[in-house]
């Protein structure tokens with residue numbers, strides 16, 4: 555209970571002040587969000603690791619430096635070896651740098667649809683997956699099961715949402731960055747499928763908080779609802795602009811959402827690029 559109150563207070567603080575102050579993006583912390591379940595990282599990038607009775611499961615290494623720091627953070631809470639590394643999706647800002655875990659014998663897992671991306675865009679710092687999953691999959695190690703959940707195309711096509719069975723916490727990488735508009739212009743996002751995925755996640759009653767791939771250590775479900783509402787507002791505004799005859803350049807210059815969304819982190823920087831992405835979604839069919 556105390557932890558939830560602290561999280562709520564922290565969320566209130568960030569929501570109230572995030573745009574008014576310069577956030578510390580790079581100080582890494584370890585936060586236990588459920589017994590043996592940890593949010594690790596900084597505002598700039600964040601991962602989940604799980605300590606079980608038979609070893610550790612980590613998610614995205616992010617970079618060689620981050621993986622080394624995360625390995626040290628894991629050693630502070632357990633002397634168990636890291637046995638699995640699970641990639642959330644294919645983007646390099648999350649999956650690079652896992653060699654330190656490979657060296658201690660970890661098995662790497664991703665969704666199978668990540669493999670063509672890794673093949674097309676090779677990177678010397680990427681450890682290729684040893685195993686792939688094709689859909690929902692239970693990864694059991696010792697006394698814990700990490701549920702890997704696949705919702706189809708959304709942020710790319712190989713995103714896995716994760717949940718340690720029996721906890722109310724999800725790891726939702728990049729589909730939501732709490733209280734932020736995120737990089738909605740990325741070309742491999744499918745806005746419609748992304749929104750569908752958020753609605754499917756929102757409809758589930760088996761979670762109340764989540765760890766994002768960037769941002770604060772843990773956020774309440776409301777932060778995902780805010781992102782879903784932002785996306786709906788952005789898509790509606792662009793659709794209205796197109797229907798009233800606006801060209802992209804005009805839309806780009808005039809797009810403005812309701813006050814409540816303007817307070818989200820990154821709004822000023824990304825609203826035009828987000829609108830441009832949605833414009834193409836509606837006018838190009840992608």
Ligand SMILES: [Zn+2]
Pocket residue numbers: 643645709728
């Ligand atoms: Zn991504």
